[in-house]
Amino acid sequence: MPTPSTRDLILDSAQSLAQTRGFNAFSYADIALELGVRKASIHYHFPSKQDLEAELLERYRSQFMAGLASLDSNGDSSVVVLQRYAHLYSSTLKNGRICLGGMMASDIGALPETLAPSLSSFFEEQVSWLVKVMNEGKENNELNFSGTVQSHASVFLAALQGGLLMANAMNDQALFERLAETLIAELQ
C-alpha cells in the first residue's frame, strides 16, 4: 500500500466531514487542521469548494459501484447479496456517518446545480443494481413478491437511506439492523 497522496488525504478528510456534518458545515480550515497543512495547499488541489464536492461525489460513486460488483461476483443467493448490501450502509453508521449520496441529496437545495445530474446517476445506479439482484432472486425462486421489481428496488434503497438518517439521529444502530432485516424478509 503506497503512501496516500495529499490529494487523496484531502478527499478522505472531506468525505468524513461531509458524511458527518453535511456539505455546508465543513470548511477548508477543518481539513487543513486535520491534515496539518495550510488552506492554500488545499486550494492548489481543489481550486473551489465546488470542485472538491464534485470530485468527492464522483469518487464515492465509483468506489461504491466497485464494491457492488464484488458483492454478487460469486454464486451466492440473492438474500445473502442483499444482506451484504445492507451491511455496506450499516457499516458507515458505526462511524457516525450517513451515506454521502443521502447527505448530498439533503443539501441539494444549497449546492451548485451542476452536481444534481451526478447525484441522480448515483441513485439510479443503485436502483439498477438492486433490480438486477432482485430479478435474479425471482428467477431462482429465492425472492417472491408482487408489484414491479423497479418499485421494490426504489423502496429498498429509500428505506436504507431514511433508516440511516433515523438511526444516526436517534443513536440507535439496532434500529437500522431490524429495519434491514424486515426489508429483506418482506421480499421472500
Place this chain on the structure above:
Amino acid sequence: MPTPSTRDLILDSAQSLAQTRGFNAFSYADIALELGVRKASIHYHFPSKQDLEAELLERYRSQFMAGLASLDSNGDSSVVVLQRYAHLYSSTLKNGRICLGGMMASDIGALPETLAPSLSSFFEEQVSWLVKVMNEGKENNELNFSGTVQSHASVFLAALQGGLLMANAMNDQALFERLAETLIAELQ
C-alpha cells in the same frame, strides 16, 4: 384569520429555508431579506440561531402531530389513513421541500446536541402513531403482514423519509408516489 405576528412570519420563513437548503445553509440575513425587516429584529425574537432552530422543530412537531390526529379521527380504513399519511409527505415535495425532521437528522452532526432529544421524539411519535394505525388495520383484517408491527412502522417511515430525499434530488415526484403505493400495497 388574524394577521400573523412577526414571530410567526420569522418561523415560517426559517422553516421554508431549512426544508429546502438545510439548517446550516440559511442565515438571519436570508430571513430579514424575505420579510423586509432587519437582522436585529430577528435576534430580538430569537436571540441565538439555536433558539430559532429549537422552536422550529418544536412547532413542526406539534403541528405535525395535530395533523395526524385529524387523519384517523373518522372510521376510515387503515389503508386510506396510511395513504393520507403518505400524502402529507408528498405535498411537501411539491414545494421543493423535504421533511424538517429528515433535514434536521441529516444535519445533526453540525447542530447543538440539545436538539437531539427533540428530534428523537419526533421520529418516535411518528412510529408510535403508525404502530397504532397498523394494529387497527390488522384487527380489522384490512392489513396483513408478517413480522412485528413496530418493524414495519419503522420501515414505512424510513422509506418515506428516504423517498423524499431521492425524489427531491432527482426532481421526480412520480418516484415518490410509486414508492408510497408500493409500501402500502406490501402491507395488505
Place this chain on the structure above:
DNA sequence: GTCTATAGGTGGATAGAC
C-alpha cells in the same frame, strides 16, 4: 506543492437610539 499573507465577503451576535 506548500507556504505566508491578505483580500473581500458573510456569519451570528450585541449596544443603544427611537
Place this chain on the structure above:
DNA sequence: GTCTATCCACCTATAGAC
C-alpha cells in the same frame, strides 16, 4: 419591537515567495 451601527470570527479564494 424595530431600527442603525458595529464587532469579531470565519468563510472562500488569490497573489506571490520558496
